[in-house]
Amino acid sequence: MTGDAATDEIRALEADEQRLVLDTFSNDDAWALxxxxxxxARERDAAVTIGIRRGAQQLFHCALPGTSADNDAWIARKSAVVERYGASxxxxxxxxxAKGRTFEDSSRLxxxxYAAHGGAFPLRIRGTGMVGVVAVSGLPQAEDHALVVTALTAFLAGGASHVVV
Incomplete structure (x- = not known):
């Protein structure tokens, strides 16, 4: 990716994080999200594992058909990056x-x-800051990330109130 494209990608990712901020986040909200x-994921026929944590507490976990324990490990590693860096x-x-480096070689972690691959996103409460992480594993990293962003966008727009499980 060229310098301009990388800069544009970073700006877009940062804009999503600034936009996708919650007013509250309860256990019921974790269930709804x-x-x-x-x-x-089911509508897209996507074999993913989903995890939502607030602090150290696991509030939601679902492993759809076609996933394995490896997806749980990826969620843990991606979530650790969010918790350490405060960013997706x-x-x-x-x-x-963008700096011409890899996370694996340069982070010293x-x-x-730790895995800086797409799919884990910070849960922030307005006026409070980061309180948790929502993570998906099972698709290519850009798709894992996009799935989380799509769901958070719908959740903030009230889309979770129409979920029937």
Whole structure:
């Protein structure tokens, strides 16, 4: 990716993070967001695992058919990047790539515990900051990231109120 394209990608990813901020985030909200992700993934026939955490507490987890325990490990590694850097795992990776580096070689973090691949996104509450992480694993990284952004956008627009599980 060229310098201008990388800069544009980073700006777009940062804009999503500034836009996708919650007013509150309860256990019921985690269920609604997770259910919306499941519904969206099923509509796309996407074999993904979904995890939502607030702090250290797992509030939602679903492994759709076609996934494995490896997807749980990817969620943990991508979520660790969000928790450490305070930004989506895709944005963190994009920032390293824009500098001509890889996260794995330049971060000095154990790749068994950290992965700057798309799919984990910070859950921020307006006026509070980051309180948790929503993560998806199973698709190529850009698609994992896009699935989370799509669901968070719909959730903030009230789309979760129409989820039936």
């Amino acid at each position: 997770g259910s919306l992700l499941v519904k969206t 795992s895709y944005l963190v990776g994009a920032r390293f790539r 154990d790749p068994d515990h």
